[in-house]
Structure formats: structure tokens, C-alpha cells
Amino acid sequence: MKNNNFVNTLAAIIVFFAVGLGAIYMFPWHSMDWGKLSMVQDNLIVVSGTSKEQKRNEIAKFTAGASAVNTDRDTAVNEVNGIVTKITEAVKTFGIRDEDIKTSNLSIYQEEESYYEDGVQKRRKGQWRVSNNIEVVLRNVDDASQLADILTKNGATNVYGPMLTLDDTQKAGDELLTSAIEDAKEKAMIMAEAAGGSLGEVVSVVEGSSPTSVYRAMGEMGGGGGVPIEPGSSMVSKTVVVSFRLK
Numbered sequence: 001m002k003n004n005n006f007v008n009t010l011a012a013i014i015v016f017f018a019v020g021l022g023a024i025y026m027f028p029w030h031s032m033d034w035g036k037l038s039m040v041q042d043n044l045i046v047v048s049g050t051s052k053e054q055k056r057n058e059i060a061k062f063t064a065g066a067s068a069v070n071t072d073r074d075t076a077v078n079e080v081n082g083i084v085t086k087i088t089e090a091v092k093t094f095g096i097r098d099e100d101i102k103t104s105n106l107s108i109y110q111e112e113e114s115y116y117e118d119g120v121q122k123r124r125k126g127q128w129r130v131s132n133n134i135e136v137v138l139r140n141v142d143d144a145s146q147l148a149d150i151l152t153k154n155g156a157t158n159v160y161g162p163m164l165t166l167d168d169t170q171k172a173g174d175e176l177l178t179s180a181i182e183d184a185k186e187k188a189m190i191m192a193e194a195a196g197g198s199l200g201e202v203v204s205v206v207e208g209s210s211p212t213s214v215y216r217a218m219g220e221m222g223g224g225g226g227v228p229i230e231p232g233s234s235m236v237s238k239t240v241v242v243s244f245r246l247k
Helices: 003-027 071-095 141-153 169-174 179-195
Strands: 043-056 061-072 101-117 118-140 158-165 201-210 233-247
Touching: 003 158, 043 179, 061 071, 061 101, 061 141, 071 101, 071 141, 118 141, 118 158, 141 158, 169 233, 179 201, 179 233
Parallel strands: none
Antiparallel strands: 043 233, 061 118, 061 158, 101 118, 201 233
């Protein structure tokens, strides 16, 4: 009985697929209008435009501070704090605003020194090393030499700078966007004429890079002051990638 049921089921499946395939074969596929699918690519000219300008540096950044070594931690901390407080008050008197002064690095740690006892190397706590630095932003670069003199004369044992740059590189760079797009348009017109066509409308504009500021930085300055400082200049640039339609 089971064998007969299996044979009947198999026969029904075969008949079903045979009828289906026959229907597919007999369907008038050739007379159906399926339309037409095609990929059309726009004729585009993609070019980059660049605009650069050399601008005189406007601000100078200094890092100044003090360091001390002592067997007593509090003595070392007080010594450094006294110097940094004196420096801070001096630069404020010079005209630096509170928001242009910030602590950039504070370090307090105790050294460990090695020694030998009965031929065995051992370690013990050593002196305390304390350092503290503040970062000062000078917004009139012409006064950089005077500020460097103030920092060193008020007890700073470490002075780094100046780092010279523009005050607002974003604003300076935004002013160059228009000329960068014009540069791209001039290039695209030459390419369009060379291809035997004419330049159409702008399809897209993408900013290719951010304003880049290049500055000079002096190394550490020791005691003494009156160091001559030349502000120099920074290069600001903007690059855009523009797509034009080719007619």
C-alpha cells in the first residue's frame, strides 16, 4: 500500500512540472513588448581649482614655566608655584587676557635611585621633581619679543616658542573659495574647447582641503631676554573639485 502511494505522488509531481514547462514553452514571449533598458552617462568635466595666499602671521603662542628639585615635596611645589604665579601676574599686567592663559603641563613625581647594600642592588625613594607650565597666547605678534623678555625676567626656567600663526585660518581660507572655483572654471573651459564642446552648468562642488597654516617655531629659550622675533607669514590655501556639464 505504501509503495502505491509513493508511486502515485511521484507521478503527480512529474505531471505537474510537465504541464508547467509546456505552458512556459507555449507562451508568446516574442510578441511581448518589454520596453528598453539602457545606461546613459552624462558628459562631465571634473577639475580641481586652487587658490593660495601668503598672509602675515598675527598671533604668537609661548609655553613658559618652572621646574624644581628638592628632597621635600612641598618645598619643590611651593617654589614652582611661586614662579608660575609671578609669571602669570606679569603677563596679565602686560595685557594678556585671562582666556589666553592656561595651564599646559603640571608634573609632580618622586625619583627612585638605586644603591648597593652587601652586594645586593636595592632601590629607595629619591628627590621630588616638580614642574608647571602655562601657555600664553599673544594676539599682537609685534609684541612677541617683549613678551619673551617678560617671561624670562620673571623667573621662567623653561620658555618654548613662539609658535607663529594666523588668528583665524578658517576665515582666511573661506575668502579663497571664490577664487578657487574660478580657477577650476578656467581650466574646465580650456578642456571643453579642446574637446570640441562648450562648458555647461555646474553639477557639483566639493571642497578638497582645509586651510593650511605653516608657521615657524623657535626652540627653548634660556635666561636673558630681548630676543628678536620676526613674525614671518603663513600660507593659506583652498582646493575645490568642481564638476561641469559638457555641452
